[in-house]
Amino acid sequence: MDESLPRPEPDVLSRGRKPVPGIPLIEARHLVKRFGALVANDRVDLSVAAGEVHALLGENGAGKSTLVKMLYGLLQPDAGQILWQGEPVALPSPRAARALGIGIVFQHFSLFDNLSVAENVALALDERAPLATVAERVAALSRTYGLPLEPGREVWRLSVGERQRVEIVRCLMQDPRLLVLDEPTSVLTPQEVEGLFATLARLRAEGRSVLYISHKLEEVRSLCETVTVLRHGRVVARTDARDESAASLARLMVGGEVAQVRHELTVQADAPVRLAVRGLSLAAEDPHGTSLVDVRLELHRGEILGIAGVAGNGQDELFAALSGEWLAPRAEQVVFDGQAIGREDINMRRRRGAAFVPEERLGHAAAPRLRLSDNALVAGHAANGFVRGGFVQRARTLGWVDAVTQAFDVRKGARDPEARALSGGNLQKFVVGREVLRRPALLVIAQPTWGVDAGATSLIRQALVDLAKAGSSVLVISQDLDELFEIADRIAVIFHGRLSAAQPVRGLTREAVGLLMGGAAATAQREAA
Amino acid sequence: MRRLVLERRSQTPLALTLASPLLAVALTLLSAALIFAVMGHDPLRALHIYFVLPLSDAWGLQEVAVKATPLVLIAVGLSLCYRSNNWNIGAEGQYVAGALAGTWVAIATHGQPHGPWVLPAMLLAGMVGGALYGLIPAVLKTRYRANEILTSLMLVYIAVLLLDWLVRGPWMDPQGFNMPQTVVFEPEATVPLLLEGGRLNLGTVLMLVVVALTTLLVLRTLKGFEITLVGEAPRAARFAGFSEKRLTWLVFAIAGGLAGLAGTLEAAGTVRQLQPEFAVGYGFTAIIVAFLGRLNPVGCLIAGVFLAITFIGGENAQIMLQLPLDATRVLQGLLLFFVLACDTLLLYRPRLVRSSTA
Numbered sequence: 001m002d003e004s005l006p007r008p009e010p011d012v013l014s015r016g017r018k019p020v021p022g023i024p025l026i027e028a029r030h031l032v033k034r035f036g037a038l039v040a041n042d043r044v045d046l047s048v049a050a051g052e053v054h055a056l057l058g059e060n061g062a063g064k065s066t067l068v069k070m071l072y073g074l075l076q077p078d079a080g081q082i083l084w085q086g087e088p089v090a091l092p093s094p095r096a097a098r099a100l101g102i103g104i105v106f107q108h109f110s111l112f113d114n115l116s117v118a119e120n121v122a123l124a125l126d127e128r129a130p131l132a133t134v135a136e137r138v139a140a141l142s143r144t145y146g147l148p149l150e151p152g153r154e155v156w157r158l159s160v161g162e163r164q165r166v167e168i169v170r171c172l173m174q175d176p177r178l179l180v181l182d183e184p185t186s187v188l189t190p191q192e193v194e195g196l197f198a199t200l201a202r203l204r205a206e207g208r209s210v211l212y213i214s215h216k217l218e219e220v221r222s223l224c225e226t227v228t229v230l231r232h233g234r235v236v237a238r239t240d241a242r243d244e245s246a247a248s249l250a251r252l253m254v255g256g257e258v259a260q261v262r263h264e265l266t267v268q269a270d271a272p273v274r275l276a277v278r279g280l281s282l283a284a285e286d287p288h289g290t291s292l293v294d295v296r297l298e299l300h301r302g303e304i305l306g307i308a309g310v311a312g313n314g315q316d317e318l319f320a321a322l323s324g325e326w327l328a329p330r331a332e333q334v335v336f337d338g339q340a341i342g343r344e345d346i347n348m349r350r351r352r353g354a355a356f357v358p359e360e361r362l363g364h365a366a367a368p369r370l371r372l373s374d375n376a377l378v379a380g381h382a383a384n385g386f387v388r389g390g391f392v393q394r395a396r397t398l399g400w401v402d403a404v405t406q407a408f409d410v411r412k413g414a415r416d417p418e419a420r421a422l423s424g425g426n427l428q429k430f431v432v433g434r435e436v437l438r439r440p441a442l443l444v445i446a447q448p449t450w451g452v453d454a455g456a457t458s459l460i461r462q463a464l465v466d467l468a469k470a471g472s473s474v475l476v477i478s479q480d481l482d483e484l485f486e487i488a489d490r491i492a493v494i495f496h497g498r499l500s501a502a503q504p505v506r507g508l509t510r511e512a513v514g515l516l517m518g519g520a521a522a523t524a525q526r527e528a529a
Numbered sequence: 530m531r532r533l534v535l536e537r538r539s540q541t542p543l544a545l546t547l548a549s550p551l552l553a554v555a556l557t558l559l560s561a562a563l564i565f566a567v568m569g570h571d572p573l574r575a576l577h578i579y580f581v582l583p584l585s586d587a588w589g590l591q592e593v594a595v596k597a598t599p600l601v602l603i604a605v606g607l608s609l610c611y612r613s614n615n616w617n618i619g620a621e622g623q624y625v626a627g628a629l630a631g632t633w634v635a636i637a638t639h640g641q642p643h644g645p646w647v648l649p650a651m652l653l654a655g656m657v658g659g660a661l662y663g664l665i666p667a668v669l670k671t672r673y674r675a676n677e678i679l680t681s682l683m684l685v686y687i688a689v690l691l692l693d694w695l696v697r698g699p700w701m702d703p704q705g706f707n708m709p710q711t712v713v714f715e716p717e718a719t720v721p722l723l724l725e726g727g728r729l730n731l732g733t734v735l736m737l738v739v740v741a742l743t744t745l746l747v748l749r750t751l752k753g754f755e756i757t758l759v760g761e762a763p764r765a766a767r768f769a770g771f772s773e774k775r776l777t778w779l780v781f782a783i784a785g786g787l788a789g790l791a792g793t794l795e796a797a798g799t800v801r802q803l804q805p806e807f808a809v810g811y812g813f814t815a816i817i818v819a820f821l822g823r824l825n826p827v828g829c830l831i832a833g834v835f836l837a838i839t840f841i842g843g844e845n846a847q848i849m850l851q852l853p854l855d856a857t858r859v860l861q862g863l864l865l866f867f868v869l870a871c872d873t874l875l876l877y878r879p880r881l882v883r884s885s886t887a
Contacts, residue, residue: 036536036878325767347770358768367762377754378769387751418541 031080058230103171118151190514306488314497347382355440368420408433425456535877553867579842599791601833603815606784608824619681621812622688627789630658659789667781720798732794
């Protein structure tokens with residue numbers, strides 16, 4: 001075994017760098033970071049004790065990522081100080097942070113799809129080590145911490161949960177004293193979340209500290225001792241998580257009350273079917289994509305159908321097949337109000353009264369460097385009467401922007417700014433509003449509130465509920481189970497390109513859905529079919 | 530310690546969009562003055578010869594318009610390609626292919642009167658020839674994913690060598706004392722002059738019409754929006770239901786057609802015959818024109834006039850200062866370099882920051 005490789009056994013912690021009682025492991029004092037006119041971090045204080053699981057809570061854009069990037073040496077603070085075990089330190093690079101004992105698992109994984117687990121881990125090591133040794137260490141670590149992994153497997157074959165394990169193991173190879181996890185559960189099934197929590201408990205028992213970044217209140221309450229709440233770049237509270245309720249944490253995070261989504265389940269099962277998908281199989285274009293296998297669903301008038309599932313299980317492909325960005329092999333595989341539309345393109349489907357909101361706001365739903373009026377044209381040129389004789393009616397697209405702005409409370413600096421100038425929440429309100437305002441008979445929407453602040457989230461969910469109440473049919477593809485349980489009438493789960501039978505939300509538990517998300521469906525599905 | 534960092538802008542101010550090419554021109558002039566000084570010339574006099582003299586008499590102005598016509602025609606087509614992320618570098622080849630197609634009509638009708646339809650037929654043939662030649666890299670791109678930069682560039686050499694072979698072989702003027710050139714075109718196969726005794730011809734008017742039409746296309750029509758959207762966000766273009774493949778064909782066909790039109794106008798208006806030296810590089814210079822003109826048809830018009838001035842100024846400098854033609858090429862190259870460099874300012878804001886050592 002290569003002696004230069006750090007060992008993760010607890011005894012190593014006592015070597016050299018013994019934690020001093022009373023002095024925090026890491027402390028940030030008055031950190032300031034500006035980006036142009038925006039103050040992303042305004043005199044932020046943070047202190048994490050040794051052996052503590054500390055939550056960093058805040059909405060998207062509150063400054064959590066900026067703070068963490070400074071702690072990891074990716075960004076340099078404009079002012080303020082970072083202390084490690086009471087000593088001021090400079091962190092000019094991530095390498096320096098790793099040398100101190102800081103490890104981080106980012107929300108967006110940085111793994112090479114075509115390399116194996118061990119190769120990915122070896123690439124990230126600061127010391128050179130033979131691949132065989134790395135593979136052995138990976139296997140040993142994954143056993144010790146309950147993170148099952150096969151070192152020789154290529155990353156593209158792994159599920160999202162497994163990829164996260166690779167990232168965690170990669171951090172543990174460096175024997176960190178502080179492990180930072182950025183929104184780790186947003187892509188996991190409920191069962192995977194439990195597994196992660198067990199691993200974290202083990203790390204804490206070894207005396208390591210965890211900085212846990214999240215906006216999920218229940219998680220923070222059940223997992224963390226202390227919580228620091230950020231809002232608009234400032235620390236607004238630092239309190240004991242166990243003394244707070246989910247509601248009080250929400251108030252701290254948002255800075256006010258958030259409107260509850262009002263939704264009664266009123267759909268009758270005998271309402272006419274608006275959208276039917278029958279035996280749709282579609283091979284993935286992308287070699288790492290997911291093929292759809294014999295997908296069947298029925299969406300009734302006035303109903304919200306939720307499609308749950310861990311990312312990368314065919315959601316993108318299902319959206320493309322429903323929107324017409326990909327055509328189905330046979331027309332009768334997608335039926336809309338009794339018409340076989342499987343071979344019709346996206347604009348023909350729009351003219352029939354369908355509307356679509358894809359997952360990616362910038363680049364898919366909207367072109368970042370084009371004005372909002374032009375982005376109104378992206379989705380509306382075929383069915384909204386924006387074009388006459390080949391010429392664009394600028395007055396109409398601008399008027400549409402004004403209407404969406406008013407109806408969906410889109411906050412922006414100018415009347416018609418470029419899409420990239422809007423915050424994530426406001427752009428999402430625009431791309432949702434752009435479709436909902438048409439009063440479509442069918443709305444297919446993917447990740448309606450991904451990375452969006454609480455206010456916008458509640459507004460968007462209410463808009464979807466109201467749309468369905470008015471008789472439209474809504475299909476929501478979401479990874480957020482809370483969201484689906486809040487607004488959906490029935491939920492189906494997509495796994496490896498197969499869709500389970502939809503079940504009414506009433507009587508359905510998160511655990512049952514979680515099992516399906518993890519692939520326990522295969523047998524149940526066959527019985528249902 | 531202070532260091533320069535580039536910050537991403539959330540919004541590009543309009544004034545900056547206009548100022549960036551002007552800054553590039555200013556930097557080019559500054560570098561030019563330096564180069565002239567190093568070569569032992571009075572920089573101010575050299576700049577005067579380059580940029581002022583061509584505009585100071587009627588002959589110079591006419592020559593500028595004659596040179597600007599093919600440059601602007603080609604650049605307008607190229608800017609449609611570049612707007613939609615189609616990197617057509619082969620306009621020179623499309624220009625030659627168009628000229629060959631037009632000349633074929635002129636030679637086939639040579640020797641006896643055919644009537645006024647000959648010139649329109651030549652222009653049409655030129656556009657079709659250029660468009661078909663432009664479609665080759667487009668189809669290679671959409672069908673086989675071949676890189677259009679390479680294929681369009683390589684097709685330039687094929688077209689130029691084809692021209693060379695034709696004027697030395699099948700198309701050589703029988704009464705031309707074995708000189709490698711075609712017959713001089715009949716009057717009915719020649720673009721009419723605008724001014725008696727001058728060189729300015731109807732082609733310049735056609736060019737202005739093309740600028741007006743493409744401006745309308747880009748700013749007001751759905752097709753123009755489609756071109757922009759495919760370039761800005763291909764996935765959003767698919768979401769809008771636009772076909773990237775068909776659009777690639779369309780912009781290559783338009784660019785090739787306009788380059789072919791420019792080639793035919795040059796052959797039938799300015800030169801009135803084909804020689805091996807016909808391809809002087811307008812198709813490459815037009816790339817600079819397109820970027821200097823912000824990929825905007827009216828901008829291309831202004832930039833085309835500016836580049837034409839450097840050509841005429843370069844000829845003046847050759848005569849009066851014995852500066853080599855390469856000096857002009859260096860200037861044009863520097864201009865493209867500065868245009869692209871200054872465009873960084875549109876997307877990023879330079880800022881001096883104190884580098885902190887926390």
